[in-house]
Amino acid sequence: MALKITVIGTGYLGATHAAAMAELGFEVLGLDVVPEKIETLRRGEAPLYEPGLDELLRRHVAGLEGSSGRLRFTTDWAEVAAFGDVHFVCVNTPQKHGEYACDMSYVDAAITSLAPHLTGPALVVGKSTVPVGSADRLARVLAELAPAGQDAELAWNPEFLREGYAVEDTLHPDRIVIGVRSERAEKLLREVYATPIAEGSPLVVTDFPTAELVKTAANSFLATKISFINAMAEVCEAAGGDVAKLAEAIGYDDRIGRKFLRAGIGFGGGCLPKDIRAFMARAGELGADQALTFLREIDSINMRQRARMVELARHALGGGPFLGKRVAVLGATFKPDSDDVRDSPALNVAGQIHLQGGQVTVYDPKGMENARRVFPTLGYADSALEAVRGADVVLHLTEWREFRELDPEELGEVVAARVVLDGRNALDAERWRRAGWTYRAMGRPTA
Incomplete structure (x- = not known):
């Protein structure tokens, strides 16, 4: 009998995972505690911008014309427990307010809400990024709260999605x-991922702590590489290099x-900054804080880039x-091909200049609505051309293709001064x- 899959949490990770599992041929039921999000998904619309996700949803959401009908959504925990053989937990793990540590409340709530309804054998699979040691604790909670006892098993399967490429990364990891x-948990997950494994995606089978550490280690390495080249940019500025x-x-x-070696205003988003901070916090709890002291400098270099961009302007x-x-800012999202403005360096720079008295006008192809919610006092334009009209300086802060393809001659006709600062x-x-x-x-004073 074919496996049935549930996905708990239908944000960026969960909505993508649910749609991709349906694409791989599984019957899927997604759950969220926010009814508005469920209603949006039932219409075949993603609750956020991610290239290709709307099309994938429309292809599979039940009740839509021409869909496979393999994907449904609910707010009912009992329905999810009765439906699924494998339950993926895809909820958010933000940074705690006022400290570096990870907020585990959403993951804890997902496990404690699902477990009491698990009366038969089930595999609960964590995909959220969590501090090492969390899976061991959650496995005990699951076994204690589930009527199925030890037959309600836990596994950990970290996600490695790149915003803008999430659909591709899920289908072809x-x-x-x-x-x-x-062996049972391994067998079930081999069945879930049979298609990508057959296509050549490598499978690494390991223990709980290593699986948890892989994600934070990967993000820490990427952050290190980005901050390294930005540190080199500071030296190039001082030495007259390029x-x-x-x-x-x-x-x-x-x-x-060559990847991740483009100097600029640094990294942001909902993953890298909070993940490296949570990693430092957890290492401290484990007594291994000295191993990760370098990450504090990585974080410091990264945040310094924003202030350096303001000073360059x-x-x-x-x-x-x-x-x-008058300052025009091209870009509001933390990276292109996303509408995500969480901890966005671009929006941070725009906000700093605005708070220092500048008349800032922002344009972004997809992030305008979210940017307005975060910084309602900034000016916003409907196009790059309108954003730069009358500007004394133009700041390019998110590397959208649309901005790379702009006609500088056309923009030059409407600005007050032809000065562009390329923050990317x-x-x-x-x-x-x-x-x-x-x-x-x-980092290119003489280029």
Whole structure:
């Protein structure tokens, strides 16, 4: 008999996972405690922008014309427990207010809400990013609260989704990691991921602590690489070097690689910043805090980039106060191909300049609604052209393709001054200069 799958939590991770599981041929039931989110998903609409996700939902959500009908949504825990053989927990694990540690309340609530309804054999699979040691504790809670006792098993299967590529990363993962304690749990997860495994996705079978650590270790390494090149950008500024050429040269070394070596205003979003902070906090609890002290500097370098961008803008405007100056900001999301503005460096820079008296106008292809909610006092425009109209300086802060394809000549006709600061080192400097712009990027004072 074919496995039935449930997905608990239908945000960015959960909605994508549920749709992808339906695409792989499973009957899927998604649960969320927010009724409005469920209603949106039942219409075949994602509660957030993720390329390809709406199409995948429309292909499978029950009741929609032409759909497979394999994907349904509910708010009922008893229905979920009765339906599923494998239950994926995909809820949020934000940073606790006022401290570095991870807030486990949503994961705990998911387990304690589901467990009392599990009367028969079931596998509960955590996908959320959690502090190491959480799975061991949750496995005990699950066995204690479930009527099925030891037959209600836990496994840990961290997610490695890149926003903007989440659908692709779920259907064709570059690796699948499962932390299991029984052959049965491993067998069930091999069945769930049979298609990508057959296509060549490597499967790493390990214990709970290692599975939990893989995600935080991966994010810490990526954060380190980004902050490393940004540190090199600071040195290039001081020495008169070109960080883009430096990155190109060291990137040819296979041991280093070229990815994540583009200097700029740093990383943000709902994962990297809070994950490395939670990792530091957990290492401290385990007595291994000295092993991760370097992450504090990684975080510090990253946050410093935002202040450096503000100072670069001030310098471009003559070095005085921002009061009365018109500043155009291209980009609000923390990265392109997403509507996510959580801890967005772009929005942070825009906000800092605004708070210092600048007249800031923002444009982003997908993140305007979310940006308005976070920073309602900023100015917003419906296009890049409108955003830069009358601007004394233009800041490029999120590397959307739309911005790389802008016509600098057309924009030059409407600005007050042809000055562009490339906070992502992603624009074609020569093209902008040919159109009469003063082009400046971080870590490239002579480029």
